[in-house]
Structure formats: structure tokens, C-alpha cells
Amino acid sequence: MRPRFWSDTLFARIFLLVGALLLASQLAVYWYFNVYQAERRAQFPAQNWAQILTLSESLGPAARAELAPTLARQGMDWRPASAMSGSHKLPAPLQSALQILHGLGWPEAEIRLDRRHDILWLRASPTSAHAIAMPLPRPAGPSPQWFKLSAILLLSLLGTFLIVRQLTRPLSRIIAGVADARTTETLPELPVAGPADVQRLAEKLNQALRDVHQLWKEREMVLLGVSHDLRTPLTRMRMLLEFLPPNTEVREELIANLREMDEILRQFLDYARSGQEEPSxxxxxxxxxxxxxxxxxxxxxxxxxxxxxxxxxxxxxxxxxxxxxxxxxxxxxxxxxxxxxxxxxxxxxxxxxxxxxxxxxxxxxxxxxxxxxxxxxxxxxxxxxxxxxxxxxxxxxxxxxxxxxxxxxxxxxxxxxx
The missing domain is CATH 3.30.565.10 (Histidine kinase-like ATPase, C-terminal domain)
Known part of the structure; x- marks a missing residue:
């Protein structure tokens, strides 16, 4: 037997198929918001950095010193390039923002991350004598979009479960009723509920069960009637055999045949009886x-x-x-x-x-x-x-x-x- 990797029930199959489609759609939405839209989200910091570099490179030392207190309130500071520390290895969002910055007229701009001191360093080019230190961007926590996607996924799966359950529950009841019909002598009535197609199926099965039950009862009556009626002439034949001479071969053979016929009739009668009439x-x-x-x-x-x-x-x-x-x-x-x-x-x-x-x-x-x-x-x-x-x-x-x-x-x- 080949191994089965999913359930054969209609409920499980529909649920898994619809759930897989929903999961695929949510993954597509995730890709759109987290991959396709990543470049658009990176444009905002890149444009800010381009404006900061333009301001920094256009001002002289005196003007930068005069503007320094204002920038300090924003967490930024001009420092010598020799003070730069940290790694050139950037996460994907900052790497995308740096590439956009290169396209905005600053092809030699570089960024370093100093995670130890929570500083982001920005420099116009490797030859610049000064760099800009600014606070390291902190993640704002889980994105609201994640909550939206998770809520949509959970509600979709819950709705799928309720819909599929509503469709398959009447079928499960019909299956249970048909199974009971095979093990009981009484005629079960299958529940007529659910969608119109399932109701018509239950009605047709109820009619088929009634026809089979009627046929079964008629067969029982035939077996009981024939077996009972044949026993009367067999009894008369047995009585007539008593008038034959004893210990004759013909008499013994006829008696053996009558016994065999009587046993066959007994089996017919036993088969026709259900056995439920006896108390336990x-x-x-x-x-x-x-x-x-x-x-x-x-x-x-x-x-x-x-x-x-x-x-x-x-x-x-x-x-x-x-x-x-x-x-x-x-x-x-x-x-x-x-x-x-x-x-x-x-x-x-x-x-x-x-x-x-x-x-x-x-x-x-x-x-x-x-x-x-x-x-x-x-x-x-x-x-x-x-x-x-x-x-x-x-x-x-x-x-x-x-x-x-x-x-x-x-x-x-x-x-x-x-």
C-alpha cells in the first residue's frame, strides 16, 4: 500500500487546499510589502542623507560650528573622520538606502554601523575630513502590517473551517447512518440537512435503504414460509418410513436424506431469524x-x-x-x-x-x-x-x-x- 501524505476525508482535503491557497496569497502579500516595497521605503532615509550631505559639504567650518547646537538637538554631530568606527556590513534596508544615495549624486558616500555605541556614521567620500554621527535607527517594533496579515490569515482559516465543516458535517452524518444500517436490523433514517445537493443525496439514500430493507424482509418471509411449510410433508414422510421393515438399506438411506433436508431447513430458519429477539x-x-x-x-x-x-x-x-x-x-x-x-x-x-x-x-x-x-x-x-x-x-x-x-x-x- 502506498503511503498517504494527507487525509482522505473530504473535510481535510478541502480545508488543506483552501488553507494552502490562503497561505500562498498571504506569502504573495508579504513579498509585495517586504520585498517589492522595500526599495520605496529605503528612498526616505536616502533622501534625508542626501540633504544632510549637501548641507554638510556646502557649509564652512564656522557655519557648521554655528549650526552644531541645532543638529545636536536632533541627535546629530559633526566629527572628524578619524573618529569613525564600526562595520561597513549593513542590513538589507540600509544597504538599499545606500545604493539609492549613490544614485542621488553621492556615488562615494559610505555608511558605518557602530552597534557598540548605537551610532550611524555618514561620510560623503573616503577623502572627506569630517563625518556625521547620528543615532542608530531603532526598529519600531512589530510592523502593524504583520498584525494585519496575521489577522487576515487567522480569520480566513477560521472562516474556511466553518464553511467546510458546514458542508461536510451532513455528509459525515449520512456516512454514519449508512454504517449503522449494515449492523442493525432496524431501518435508520438518514438526516436530511445541509445544502440542497446533500439533502437530495440523503433523500435518495433513504429511499434506497427503504427498498433494500423491504427486499430483505420479503426474503426473510420467503425463507421462513418455505422452510416452515416444507417441514410438514417431511414429518409425514418420516412417519410413513416407520411402516417400512426395520434395518433395511432403503429405509436407512431415506431417513438419512430426510435428516439432511431437515438440517438444511433448520439453517434456512436460523438465517432468517435476526437473533435480536433473545434477551441477554x-x-x-x-x-x-x-x-x-x-x-x-x-x-x-x-x-x-x-x-x-x-x-x-x-x-x-x-x-x-x-x-x-x-x-x-x-x-x-x-x-x-x-x-x-x-x-x-x-x-x-x-x-x-x-x-x-x-x-x-x-x-x-x-x-x-x-x-x-x-x-x-x-x-x-x-x-x-x-x-x-x-x-x-x-x-x-x-x-x-x-x-x-x-x-x-x-x-x-x-x-x-x-
Missing amino acids: QVLDLPHWLEDFIERQGPDIQLDLPDERPLQARLRPVGLARILQNLIDNARRHAAPPFLLHLRREGTELVFVLRDHGSGIPAGDLENLERPFAVAGRGGGTGLGLAIVRRLVQAQRGALHFRDAVGGGLEVEVRLPER
């Missing part, structure tokens, strides 16, 4: 299983946990039919010895029946529970495991098949404790 009761499982296995014969071994007592609320007749059908199916299609293992996992009871037959091809495992899937293979109608599946679902459990280590097949039945 508290069982002492180790003691109950020991009595059940004692009636099965020597080819069944029982493996019980050390935990005693182990009690659970289950349907005893339904549980007996589950285990009996599994054992009969194993005897018909596999080889002994058979091992029935019981363990508790959390809030579930796990029953595992292991045989020592030749196993089943992997491609056939998923078809074992289907009605009539193995009909004609080793005898039987192919309804045994289908009956087990219905009984397990009636008790809100799960049925699994897997190849056993060392050969054979393991059938796992998980039933919740109630």
Missing part, C-alpha cells in the same frame, strides 16, 4: 463453555484464561449457535484437532476457533461470510458462516478470519461485554 443474561463464561464443549466430543479442546470468575452479559442461545456453526463448519471443511480459545481484551470478549486443515486461499477469505459462498464444497448450504455473521452483528460484535501460524484457519469472534 449474565453468564459465567468458563463454566458455560466447559458444559458446551463437553457435549461436542473429544476433538474440541478448550483454552480458558486464568481470570476467574469471568462473567459477561450475553445471549446464551445466540452464543451457542455461533460456536456450534463454527465447529460444524470446521468439521465439514477442515481437520481436527480444534481449539477454542477465550480471552478478554479491554471491554471485549474474544473467542478464537483454530483448526488444523489446509487453510483457505487469501482471495477467498473475504467471501466466507457471504450466503451460499461455499455451498456444495464438502456438503452443506453455505449458510453456516452467514448465520454466524448475523448473530455476531446482532450482539454488536465483529467476525474475522485469518490463516493460523503453522497451518489451518483461525476464526475470531469479538463480542462486547454488556
